[in-house]
Amino acid sequence: MTTAPHTRSAVPPVAVPAPASRPAAPLLDVRGLTISYGTGRGTLRAVSDVGFSILPGEVMGLVGESGSGKSTVAMAVLDLLGEGGRVESGEILFRGTDLRRLAPAERRALRGDSIAAVFQDPFTSLNPALTVGRQIAEPLIRHKRLTPRQAAVRVEELLGEVGIRDPRRVAAAYPHELSGGMQQRALIATALGCEPGLLILDEPTTALDVTVEARIIDLLAKLCDSHHLSALFVSHNLGIVNRICQSVTVLYGGVVVETGPTGRVLSRPAHPYTKGLIAALPRITAERRARLPSIPGTVAKLSGPPAACVFAPRCPFAEETCRSHPQEMRAEGDGTGVRCWKADALATTSWPDEGGTAPRRGALPARSAPLVEVEHLRKIYGASTSILPWLRRAGTVAVDDVSFTIDRGEVLGVVGESGSGKSTIGRALLALTEPSAGTVLFDGADFPQQVRRGDQTLRRRAQLVFQNSAASLNPRKTVGQAMERPLVLAGRGDAEERRRTVAGLLTRVGLPAAYADRYPHELSGGERQRVNIARALATDPEFVVCDEAVSALDVSVQANILNLLAGLRDEMGLSYLFITHDIAVVAHIADRVLVVYGGTICEEGPVGRVLRPPYHPYTEALLSAVPRLAEDGSEPPRILLEDSALPPGGRGGCAFAGRCPRKLGAVCDEQAPPVRETDQGHRIACHIPLATLAERAPVFPKLAGGDAAAR
Amino acid sequence: MLAYTLTRLLYLALVLVVMSVLIFLVTQAMPGDVASMIAGQFASPEVVQAISVKLGLDQPLIVQYGRWAAGILHGDLGRSLVLEQPIAPILMEALARSLVLAVVALTVVAVAGIGLGVLAAVRRGKLTDQMVSGISYLGIAVPDFFWAIVLVLVFGSYMKLLPTGGYTPVAEGVLPWAAHLVLPVVTLVLMLLARIARLTRSSMIDVLQTNYVKFARAKGMPESVVILRHALKNALLPTITVLAIDFGLILGGVVVIETIFSYPGMGRLLLFAIQRHDLPLIQATILVVSAAYCLANLVADLLYAFVNPKIRHGMRTA
Known part of the structure; x- marks a missing residue:
């Protein structure tokens, strides 16, 4: 702040006011909501007896991991549950009217008018075949009966209001011509058009880069404030919830386990699950934890009313009573409620932290030559030297003159936003893409050159784990077959020996050896990512590129996988190139960091x-x-x-x-x-x-x- | 867009050049010798030789190809040996008749097929969907000549409502002309409809699950707007491709159907040329058919751009 303050546009963080003494009638009051989905294997109860209320002008966070039922609740409010979803019982009172008693046409009339929504992925929420302006105008023409000409004027106003500098151009543009942030602004403008009372925000920033996310959250907070909007903010990200929500409701297994003012819930969580969720979050703190506290097990799936505490199987504080009796919601005053009979007894107990702290490691002593040496790496995509002059292209520079080294046993983090070239760097290191210029040395050997000559031996020593755990595994092959493949390619052992190796690898990543006979769809996301890691380890590599390997996982699972990777590094002396957009994850696991922007290293x-x-x-x-x-x-x-x-x-x-x-x-x-x-x-x-x-x-x-x- | 079209036209020209060489070589390799065929079975070798020289058949292949290709570039497709007439007018007439068949049949196929596909997708899993699927499978499974024969028997022979075959020009009255078109068109529709309906159904189902359709519903748009404005336009891409291929197919001649209904289109012309060993006619017909196929595909790709602005954008930059 001391220098050049004029170049810095700073906004104060969004204030989270202390909860009022609840005088007004709630705008949205959900009571006893139970929703089930009919699946091939019977009905699955997604949401059980969920209740919460949102006051006028209040932003309430609905928090939980995947499978917690948080999006299902949001969709039920919108009457957009989709195929198989059915509200079994409960009331959804909006301005005092039970929405469930309205006819479908009446509910449709409310959608986009009094109750508007913004969804997770702006890239797919806009129709690619229609102009942005037309899509924003639709609800105005439908609900407010504006003429197309009036609507066009209003669209430009709305786009200006959500911070778009050039509303006329953006209104005339097709979605693919806009950046993700602009697309999300356009969606917010659509939602604001009819001046709704309630916004349903379903993970509205999850698909965006952090710097863009920060601006969108600020915009949403500002708009909620200036328009006196209420919002149901569905999110898995506790930090974002902390920034924008006045109150929080935590869902687990389709059940509300805790609710209360944001400040209280996040600083003094009462329910064990909330404690675990906060503890498992990687943080930028002074001392580095050797391992993250984690929540064991997987998310509960219910088929009927809960017969015990839903969280008991994963709770370190569970007792016999927890496993035999369903828990009641206990009101604690100031809008707080906890579904745990031990909450008072546990008030000062935090989630067990088995890991302890470890000193941050600096650069390792330079005993030997680095394992990976990258010099003046450059990669250009889409360059063309066609004979037809109008087809010639200079191409897009993805990576521009990047040099760095990775030592043995070192974890190098690469942080950057989408389009920064971080994944291209990872691919170039594994010779999966041919560098346009520069050298990549692996243990002193020119990796891309060896691959060009048809020598694949280095591939055994350098492996890869991707973000999407499901897409990385062939759905038609069992886990065992998938893991055996690299061993076969490397010509390691006979069938019997390979089976033993696979079993050993599964055990090493914390999965039962019997998982070898399962198919990927029978596994949870975390389990699949363990399989991907185990497969990467099959050929005893020295170096693993983790490309957003924990980004798609829930917080509790992410902690597990990060611990697993840290453990493997300590046991086997592995080096990692850890590519991620999440700087907290890098702060937790990496020894050194590259901050990349536009294909170059900034820091x-x-x-x-x-x-x-x-x-x-x-x-x-x-x-x-x-x-x-x-x-x-x-x-x-x-x-x-x-x-x-x-x-x-x-x-x-x-x-x-x-x-x-x-x-x-x-x-x-x-x-x-x-x-x-x-x-x-x-x-x-x-x-x-x-x-x-x-x-x-x-x-x-x-x-x-x-x-x-x-x- | 212009650059894209230019590039595509250039490729099209290249493809046709390659095709012309192939056609020329293949027809040369066919058994029999044009000169002796013209001269007749009992002609003396001198007569055959004279005809050869007159037609330039004694020249090297490359020269013959050059003369043929140059002729085509000047709009001269040569003379039919059997009909002893210039080929171009004959070919154009057959092409026009095939074009009529293609346009009428594909209009019906597009409207009905897309309609049924959308209906089945919207009513997915329900009775309507199952009926559309059932009929589609029947259409796909039963061969076209079977439908053709059944139609001829029922409407032509028993009910005597429609002519069983042949063709009358429009000049002799619109009604007789249309009556001759009905049965071939219906057969073609039965043959092609099922695929279009299935294809539209499956891409419609995909599009109906996208976020932008969900968002359109969240804006409170009625289902009709969601389906027609938001979903259909995006679901049509694969359908357009197949329609274009079908268009090329009919222009190129649907030999079986044209034969059963004695419809004098491209298919029958080609069949006639091959049966009578009329080499120049074979060459010209195949070349025109290839050109029609390529053009139909080009039109499909340009239609893509019309339907999908993202592709339009890609054409501008790539």
Whole structure:
């Protein structure tokens, strides 16, 4: 804040007011809602006896992991449950009227008018064949009876209101011509059009990059405030909930386990499940935990009314009573409720943390040559030298002159947003894509060149784990067959021996050996990701690229997988390239970090150093956008980046110049930024002098002091 | 878009050049010798030789090809040996008749097939869907000539409502012309409808599960708008491809159907040319059929762009 404050647009964090004494009648009052889905194997009870209320002007978070029933509740309010879904019982009172008693046409008239929705994925929520403006206008024409001409005027107003600078152009554009952030703004504009009383927000920012997410959340908070909107905010992200919701309802296995004001629930969780969920979250804290606390087991699935506490099978505090009696919701005053009879006894007990802390490791002593050496790596996609002049393309620069090394036993994190080139770097390291220029050495050998010559032996030593655990496994092959494949290719052992190896690998990743005979669809997401890891380990690799390997997993499962990966590193001395958009995950597991933007490295160094000033302006923006819980300290003023800018790369200047809030001027556009070393192994590529960068206040003040954090 | 069309036209020209070479070579390799066929079975070798020289058949292949290709570029498709007439007018007439058949049949197929497909997708799993599926399978499973024969028997022979075959030009009255079209069109529709309906159904089902359809419903749009405005346009892409292929198919001649109904289209012309060993006619017919196929596909790709702005965008940049 001390330098160039005019270049920094800061907004104060959204205030979370203390809950009022509930005078007004609730806008939405859900009571005893029970929903089941008819499946091939009988009915599955998705939601059991759920109740909550939302006051006018209140934003309530509905939190839970996948399978908790949170989206089902939201869809039931909208009457969009889809095939097989059925509300068995309960009331959904909106402004005092039970929506369930209305005819389908009456409910449709409410949808998009008094009750509007924004869904998770902006990329697929807009119709690719219609202009954005037309899609925003639809509800205006339908519900408010505007003429198309009047609607067009209103559309531009709405787009302006959600922070789009050039409403006319955006209204005339097709969805694919807009960035994800702009698309989500357009969806929000659609929802606001008819001035609804209630917004249903189903994971509205989950598919977006963190810097974009931060801006959308700020926008939503501002709009809810200025329009006195109520919102049902469905999310799995506790940090986001902390930022925007006044109250929270936590769902587990289709049952409300806890409800209350956000501040209280997140800082003093009463239900064991809430405690576990918060404990399992990877955090940017001073001391590094060797292992994350985790919740064992998998999410409960009910087929009828719960006969015991739904969480008992996974609860470390469970007793006999918990397993034999269903729990009642106990009101605690100030809007708090807990479904656990032991809540008072556990008030001061936190979730067991078996891991303890471990010192952050700095760079390992340079005993030997690095395992992976990348020099001046460059990758251009889509370049074409056709004989037809109008088909010639310069191509898109995905990775631009990147150099780094990975030591044996080291975990190198790569952090960046979509389009930063981080996945391309990972693929190039495994010779899965041919570099356009530069060298990739694996244990001193030129990996891509060996592969070009048909020598695949290095592939056994370097493996890959992807994000999508389901798509990474062939649905027609059993787990055992999938895991055996790399062994067959490597010519390891006979059938009997391979079976033993597979069993050993499954045990190593914490799965029963009998899983070898199962098919991928019979496994949960976490189990499938364990299988993917086990398969990657089949050929005893030294190096594994984890490309967003934990991003699609629920918090409790993510903690399990991160612990597994950390354990394998410690036991087998594995090196990882850990690619992720989640800086907290990197802070937890990585030794060193590369922050990449537009195919170039902005900043690199040991984790503890990168998380403290001096920051590259992009790192600072990224860190300030990370949603956090109260105990991590209050939120700093956020640095807001433009949603999108010119496609970065290949223009000679700094790739980040187009979005940089601290841009100096033409020099940033025209000259490649100098790489300056602040400390051993900590480098920043920026035109701003290091001393100026170092003047900034730390984004995570608790990390600021002392070398203990750095080493 | 313009660049894209230009590129595609260039490729089309290339394909036709390659096709013309192949057609020329293949017809050369066919048994029999044109000159002796023209001269007749009992002609003396001198006469045959004279005809050969007159037609240029004694020249090297490359020269013969060059003369043929140059002729085509000037709009001269050569003379039919058997009919002893210029080929171009004969071919154009047959092509026009096939075009009429294709346009009428495919209009019916497109309207009815897409309609039934949408209906089945919307009523997925219900009786309507099962009936559409059942009829579709019947259409796919039973061969076209069977339908043709049944139709001829029922409407032509027993009920005597419609002519069983042949063709009368429009000039001799619209009604007789249309009456001759009915049975071939119905047979073609029975043959092609099922595939279009199935295809539309399955892509419609996919589109109905997308987020943008869910979002359209969340905006309170009535089902008719959701289905017609939001879903259908996006679901039509695969259907357009198959319709274009079918169009090429009919233009290229549906030999069995044209034969059963004695409909003088491209199929019968080609069959006639092959049976009578009329080499120039064979060559010209196949070349025109290839061109028709390529053009139909080009039109389909351009239609894609019309339906899907994302592809339009891709054409502008790629």
